[in-house]
Amino acid sequence: MKNSLRIPYDGVVMAAPVTIPYRRYSIDSAQWWIGRALGALVAQAGIKPSDIDGLCVSSFTMGPDSGIGLTQHFGLCVRWLDSIPLGGASAIAALRRAARAVQAHDADIVACVAGDTNHVDSFRLTLENFSRFNQDAVYPYGAGGANSSFALIARNYMRTFGVTREDLGRIAVSQRANALRNPNALMKATLTIEQYLAARPISDPIHLFDCVMPCAGAEAFLVMRDETAASLGLAGARLLSTIERHNAFAEDPMQVRGGWAMDVGELYAMAGVKPDELDFVQTYDDYPVITMMQFEDLGFCGKGEGAAFVRQHDLTIDGDFPHNTSGGQLSVGQAGAAGAYLGLVEGLRQVLGTAGSTQVKDANLGLASGFGMINYDRGLASGAAIFAGPSR
């Protein structure tokens, strides 16, 4: 029973995309990183902290706080508050919640923020408390992380569709080329396909350059109505459509598609655009195989055609299919939950024309997607958003 008559996002804009540059390790707390992002938001938007009347936060390491603790911590008095624990899908989900809140005038200026620290044991502690199914039925099997779970998915996907490591390597290599233009990217060295192929195996078929580097960082943006943005003199990106889907295709023995495939038609119909009209795509790239799935499931090619797609297209900033223009998590780093925001925040800069050295020429229409929460044997959460610059 599907209701395709979703209410449009008329009047909803996103403004003030903020990235607090990542650090590999940080002795500061997640609260420090989140606070930095909030500070950057108000500075960039030219508002007072008390103007923020809605807060949406995502973080793996802000414990024992949840969102409510942060209100007092940062001196925010809000009439709308949410915490999104959806991993890599958190940004899209946050955007969707905040969009409806400002549309309904439940809030006027919502800060959507994700921030995580990275101590030497943050990764291990996060994994240990990830989910019950992980605790019971994955973690005891040795991976100590998502690597083996994604390895199994990758292995199956590659065997099923005849995808080679070289095909997947094209994604990593093109993103690294993009990252070399991003001063905030933690990866600074070039990456050739030979280096990608020769890298040490982590969990077959996953090798070193298929894996993101956990780090500390924060990303954020504001959601408001267009009249609010205008009154502040703020440029805003217009939200055209979103989709969100969790635990899709449970009957697939192994994951070869994400939730987007269920609702991709609605994504484009609501936005009133076609896939080939997009100026760039920011996918959730933990791991390259998931990016390839997103190319298929978000309508750029058919299922099983992802390898051919990457062979046929140039995924760099100046190529014919600009993808993960900041370098993606693979080359910038994964700052915990901020990894969900990386693509969307970069996408906002693109359509607002403020991407600087990674700017795609004339970028006005873009897509950002999210994916995450490998609860047992597959990633459960997914989402995507299409948004446009002021001039489109």
Next chain:
Amino acid sequence: MIDPIQPPRRKNPLLRTRLPTSPPKPRSRTSHGFTRAAAEGRFMLQRCDACATFCYPAREACPSCLSSSLAFTDAPRRGTLLAETTARVPSDLYFRERAPWRVGLVKMDCGPLIVAHLHADCKEDAAVHMSFQLDKGGQAVAFARPDEETPNMADDRQWREMTADPKFRRVLVTNGRSVVGQETVAALRAAGAKTVFVGVAEPWRPFAGERQLSGQEGIEIVPLDAADEKSVTDLAADIGGKVDILVNTTEYVRAGGLLDRKGTSIARDEIDQAYLGFINLAQAFGPAMRMRGADGVNNCAAWVNILSVYALANWPAFGAYSASQAACLSLSHCLRAELRPGGVKVMNLFTGPTDTEWFQTVPPPKVAPRAVAQAIVAALRNGLEEIYVGDVAEEIRLRLAANPKALERELDR
């Protein structure tokens, strides 16, 4: 194809011993349905009473129909390996030390998808035989083996982490005076144990079967009176670092309950030999055994107790004996927890009356000492924790689960 493991060389006394580490231990409460299955060597999954769907991992409601009637039940073991991966750089310390480590995703014929440890001979798209095993953390994990027997199958490196195979290990059988003890010695040697130390108390007192034990290759009679502190610590001083498996074959059986006996001298012997003996053995051998849980091919792997099934439910005709066994059972649980950090399994074999002299007047079925010995070897090979030997023990197990009060009344005969 597995290469057979080679007999381990002498330990290098100049090198530090690798200490035991543990795979991740936390589990949800419901997930301990698998712990119980693994302990007994059963393969069980939750099955919905309403719609008959099997599900995995452990849940509180059926993912098909939301019924909360999800009992654990014996399930078919066959599945197909969909995909495998070999973890080369696990971040978990236990697996990092043992990398590369192979896991895979199995689609069970009965439905669920199970992430499992893989035997080296499992192949993608081929059938596998699933079990739940207790890993070195004492928690249940799924393990897939090839559907058919392959050469040197038991020598698989990952399988050996789940089991306590006697092959190449050195075993202490604490009491060789009893027939069960002697049969255990023979069975362990036949199973490939390198050396079996056989404890004999009061060597000045002859016993039947003595001649068969002495002068045998791979069998070494050692003085051991478990109830004598000094005897135990002296033996541990000599061989404590060489005991890879300890089999507690203490046997002191006397009929009688409370009112048909006079005084406590027999009870004192029961407690002295079974309970205090257990404590002495644990204190003398336990620390070194726990420390050697990761010490190479012949690492320390198990402590086996032979207990009467009447430890679980008192049989008044042997009431005092039952009580002393119950005391030892409780101690064994304590020991199990204390040895778990070393990855050393405490295995309890529950047996009904054995076909030995102190149960002479008990009608059959009785358990042959050889059956107990063989059950010990099987338990070690399969890494079990709770083993019921013989018809009486199995029946007591079922009756206890069904209604302990009925069992209590019916044992009063």
Next chain:
Amino acid sequence: MSIEPEDVTMDSRNLLELASAISSGAVRVVDLTFTLTPDFPVIVLPPEFGQAAPVRIQEISRYDGRGPAWYWNNLTFGEHTGTHFDAPIHWYTGKNLPNNAVDTMPARDMVASACVIDCSAQAAQDADFLLTIPHVEAWEMRHGRIPARHWVLLRTDWSKKGWRDYANLGEDGAHTPGPDAAVMKWLVEERGIIGFGTETIGTDAGQAGHLDPPYPAHHFLHGAGRYGLQCLCNLDQLPATGAVIVAAPLKIQNGSGSPLRVIALVSSA
């Protein structure tokens, strides 16, 4: 038992002389006692009967966390373990006699002279050797009549054996030397001995259950309020006559016996 001696007096100077003679070695103190350990063989009764507790020595502390400056043990043992003393109350024949337990027996019975009868050669030939009246009469021909209120100690050198041979258990029980029925009745009634001592486990022979009456040493000794000593050693260091035995059992309430230190005072001359 208290048979009055001849009219002998002794003043305290003799006692002091005795003490200094012991210090100087003029009087040797011979320890006739086995060390009390858990591995010493004990009497083995048919399994259906109550058994003596095995010796248990359990450390309480040993200059450690359980007690930093001291070492001490708890002990468990039966009254009839190791080198030990049998009181008349131990056997049914003595059960009704007055002062028949270790705590009620007269203290002066704990010091008495001993006659040591050497049967080591015969015992070496025959594990079931039985001491008879003719054996003792032959001894008396050489050493004189056994005086009243003396211990008779049966030397067999059995204490020198390894413990397997010491216990010497066969399929029909123990095979160790001891006295026959007639000699025990005779020693008690005709010679008035204060007690009988052996090197073996038990004052009776290993196969004495088949004598008539069974266990005659226990039967006649305790029936007459006399005592038993067993698991003695170093009897080969004693003269045939003249040694003074000190055998003082623990003062256990209504006790039937106890392990004890048995020492012999022997003139060095």
